[in-house]
Amino acid sequence: MKLIMAIIKPFKLDDVREALTPLGVQGLTVSEVKGFGRQKGQTEIYRGAEYHVSFLPKIKIEVVVADDLADSVIEAIAKSAHTGKIGDGKIFVLDIARAMRIRTGETDTEAL
Amino acid sequence: MMRPRLNWGLGVLLPALLVAAPAFADDPPKIDTGDTAWMLTSTALVLMMTIPGLALFYAGMVRKKNVLATMMQSFTICCLVTVVWMVAGYSLAFTNGNAYIGDFSRFLLSGIGSNIVKGVDQVFVLGAGTDAAVPTTVPESVFMMFQMTFAIITPALIAGAFADRMKFSAMCIFMVLWSLFVYSPIAHWVWAPTGWMFALGVLDFAGGTVVHINAGVAGLVCALVLGKRNGYGTNNMAPYNLAYAVIGASMLWVGWFGFNAGSALSAGGRAGMAMAVTQIATAAAALGWMFAEWITKGKPSVLGVVSGAVAGLVAITPASGFVLPGSAIIIGLAAGVVCFWAATSLKHMLGYDDSLDAFGVHGVGGIVGALLTGVFAYAALSATDATPDGISGGIDQLKLQVIGVVATIVYTGVMTLILLMITKALVGLRVAEEEEREGLDIVLHGEQIF
Numbered sequence: 001m002k003l004i005m006a007i008i009k010p011f012k013l014d015d016v017r018e019a020l021t022p023l024g025v026q027g028l029t030v031s032e033v034k035g036f037g038r039q040k041g042q043t044e045i046y047r048g049a050e051y052h053v054s055f056l057p058k059i060k061i062e063v064v065v066a067d068d069l070a071d072s073v074i075e076a077i078a079k080s081a082h083t084g085k086i087g088d089g090k091i092f093v094l095d096i097a098r099a100m101r102i103r104t105g106e107t108d109t110e111a112l
Numbered sequence: 113m114m115r116p117r118l119n120w121g122l123g124v125l126l127p128a129l130l131v132a133a134p135a136f137a138d139d140p141p142k143i144d145t146g147d148t149a150w151m152l153t154s155t156a157l158v159l160m161m162t163i164p165g166l167a168l169f170y171a172g173m174v175r176k177k178n179v180l181a182t183m184m185q186s187f188t189i190c191c192l193v194t195v196v197w198m199v200a201g202y203s204l205a206f207t208n209g210n211a212y213i214g215d216f217s218r219f220l221l222s223g224i225g226s227n228i229v230k231g232v233d234q235v236f237v238l239g240a241g242t243d244a245a246v247p248t249t250v251p252e253s254v255f256m257m258f259q260m261t262f263a264i265i266t267p268a269l270i271a272g273a274f275a276d277r278m279k280f281s282a283m284c285i286f287m288v289l290w291s292l293f294v295y296s297p298i299a300h301w302v303w304a305p306t307g308w309m310f311a312l313g314v315l316d317f318a319g320g321t322v323v324h325i326n327a328g329v330a331g332l333v334c335a336l337v338l339g340k341r342n343g344y345g346t347n348n349m350a351p352y353n354l355a356y357a358v359i360g361a362s363m364l365w366v367g368w369f370g371f372n373a374g375s376a377l378s379a380g381g382r383a384g385m386a387m388a389v390t391q392i393a394t395a396a397a398a399l400g401w402m403f404a405e406w407i408t409k410g411k412p413s414v415l416g417v418v419s420g421a422v423a424g425l426v427a428i429t430p431a432s433g434f435v436l437p438g439s440a441i442i443i444g445l446a447a448g449v450v451c452f453w454a455a456t457s458l459k460h461m462l463g464y465d466d467s468l469d470a471f472g473v474h475g476v477g478g479i480v481g482a483l484l485t486g487v488f489a490y491a492a493l494s495a496t497d498a499t500p501d502g503i504s505g506g507i508d509q510l511k512l513q514v515i516g517v518v519a520t521i522v523y524t525g526v527m528t529l530i531l532l533m534i535t536k537a538l539v540g541l542r543v544a545e546e547e548e549r550e551g552l553d554i555v556l557h558g559e560q561i562f
Contacts, residue, residue, distance in 0.1 A: 017452065044347075044350050045409060045411070045413065046173075046350055046351055046413070046415055047415060047416070047456050047469060047472075048409075048454045048455065048456025048457060048459070048460060049349065049460075050300075051348045051349070051350045053350070098123065
């Protein structure tokens with residue numbers, strides 16, 4: 001099993017979800033996060049006082065899938081979250097040791 | 113200036129009143145229900161300026177950790193000053209006394225109900241028994257309440273200068289002292305017929321000196337004495353929620369019709385013109401600030417346009433009731449551009465941390481308005497049968513306005529410094545550094561908005 005963690009632009013969330021559903025992804029977790037990358041931040045000015053905002057709002061998606069599905073999920077996210085402009089985000093992939101559905105007690109890929 | 117504000121203002125509408133002016137006349141003038149209804153309405157409007165208007169305006173500009181503490185300041189000042197005004201503030205401001213301070217004849221509002229017979233009150237005569245007595249057409253309870261709402265908003269305006277860092281206990285003590293020893297005397301000078309500025313002929317229709325220069329300069333002294341916020345100039349101090357500030361500024365705008373048009377103390381032509389010039393100057397100032405910012409900084413900001421509107425409201429305050437719409441446009445534009453410069457450049461040049469620009473907007477806007485009142489006063493608005501010439505703007509009137517401005521700046525500057533030192537000796541002024549970092553909401557009040 002793989003955990004696929006993607007940091008994307010907030011307005012791309014619906015596109016990503018729509019791209020993942022046909023692949024058989026049964027669920028995912030979304031968080032509102034802030035961070036910085038090569039995009040750096042932006043400048044805000046209030047009554048002449050300038051503030052450099054270095055952390056920009058992003059969406060973090062976490063989805064756990066079976067190993068054979070991982071490549072197509074990564075590809076779908078990369079395609080649907082792409083704008084070509086700086087700040088599109090990143091995808092990270094981690095190995096998952098175990099999984100369990102709390103309600104039924106099913107484990108590993110059956111729990112996904 | 114209450115001579116023009118009351119005497120000549122009412123004279124236009126009710127010349128007969130002047131004949132029956134003495135309070136002990138055989139057939140006392142009756143209360144005008146229309147005027148009284150407007151004054152009751154105005155009183156409610158001006159109270160709305162402080163809670164929730166100013167509370168929202170200020171709370172929207174501070175950081176998330178200080179939102180409740182900032183609203184708490186406006187709300188608590190409202191309650192404290194109400195009691196202070198009832199106990200002694202009103203008496204010190206509006207009884208005859210001498211040229212500098214009233215007396216204690218209305219201590220605890222004693223005697224305010226003594227003329228009521230079968231539920232009907234007599235008209236209130238300001239300065240009764242003196243040569244300069246000014247009759248109104250409303251009961252004293254209404255006049256006292258209307259003036260109370262002015263006494264409330266003035267110290268609440270100061271709070272913008274020391275936002276994010278003053279102890280709550282210190283704020284309470286300072287505001288009670290300030291209301292008694294600074295607000296009441298200056299209100300007496302300008303608006304009581306026995307006051308020295310009133311006698312001199314300084315014009316201040318609705319409180320350019322008494323309220324705005326007074327609060328603005330006190331705010332500047334507070335900012336200088338308390339020092340900068342921790343992290344000023346390095347940390348991000350961007351406003352938490354400017355939508356609050358927009359709502360607050362809009363409520364200030366609407367409430368200000370009570371402030372300015374209400375200061376006619378009657379529902380007539382002068383109140384109507386005061387309302388018209390208030391609207392016009394406010395819009396002009398908002399646009400002045402917006403375009404100045406757009407041109408010099410590249411973007412017209414939301415905080416900028418609402419700040420400009422407040423600057424315009426401030427500047428037209430002393431002039432409303434004396435000027436015509438054409439002058440109002442000029443006063444507004446001047447206030448918008450000058451206050452923009454004061455809040456965005458002057459403050460950074462001089463290096464003080466007036467957190468929410470109590471001085472930059474109220475102090476500077478008040479000075480612009482007070483001076484331009486002396487330039488643009490239109491005689492017919494203040495002319496009466498007794499004084500058919502009215503008051504025209506010109507070099508002589510401008511000189512009087514300068515005296516009023518300078519006297520107010522000096523008195524409030526010195527007294528604010530003294531009262532801050534007394535408060536500092538009693539409880540200290542600032543919260544500890546780590547408390548400031550943690551945020552006043554949780555540290556001072558044990559609550560948070562999130």
